[in-house]
Amino acid sequence: MLVCTRRTICMVERVVGSTSSASNMHEVGNENSNPYRNMIMDAMRMSEGNASEFPNIEEEPNADAARFFDLLKDSDEPLWDGCTNHSKLSVIAQVYTIKSDHGLSEAGYDKIIEWARSILLEGNKLKKNFYIAKSMMKPLGLG
Numbered sequence: 001m002l003v004c005t006r007r008t009i010c011m012v013e014r015v016v017g018s019t020s021s022a023s024n025m026h027e028v029g030n031e032n033s034n035p036y037r038n039m040i041m042d043a044m045r046m047s048e049g050n051a052s053e054f055p056n057i058e059e060e061p062n063a064d065a066a067r068f069f070d071l072l073k074d075s076d077e078p079l080w081d082g083c084t085n086h087s088k089l090s091v092i093a094q095v096y097t098i099k100s101d102h103g104l105s106e107a108g109y110d111k112i113i114e115w116a117r118s119i120l121l122e123g124n125k126l127k128k129n130f131y132i133a134k135s136m137m138k139p140l141g142l143g
Contacts, residue, residue, distance in 0.1 A: 036075040036089045043140040044068045067139045074136065080124040088125045092133045096142065099130075106130040 044064075061069070074089040095116075099109045109130040117126055127133045 034075060034087075036087060036093060037072065039093070039140065040068065040071045040075055040089075044071075064139075071136075071139060077125065079126060080121045088127075089136070092127055092136055093142075096133060096137055109133075 071089065075087055077088045078084065079086040079088060079091055095109065095112060098104070098112075104112075113126065113129060113133075117124065117128070120126060127136060
């Protein structure tokens with residue numbers, strides 16, 4: 001259950017209204033065409049338009065709301081500084097899909113990630129192994 005508070009509504013408005021280059025990486029002519037942001041909104045049963053429907057309550061966001069905002073951040077955060085076509089979440093979702101589609105073991109997934117990290121720029125934000133990626137995807141019902 002996602003409990004929104006006045007503080008979290010402000011966070012939704014700030015995150016949803018982001019104009020960073022990372023949030024624009026999936027634009028094709030529609031301002032809100034980031035498929036990973038849409039996936040999070042669907043999984044949390046929230047749309048950008050209904051954030052104003054929640055009551056204003058002064059309290060910290062609960063654990064579900066905090067995970068929601070972490071996922072939104074991951075969907076907008078570039079894989080490395082200057083990357084314009086992949087976010088932290090998009091890469092994990094794509095490799096996770098490859099693992100599932102081809103029946104890869106966790107060890108196989110980890111080897112692919114290890115190799116990818118070795119060729120990516122220093123300071124990249126690719127999760128180090130399947131266990132960490134799985135915990136990231138779990139709030140979306142995919143872990």
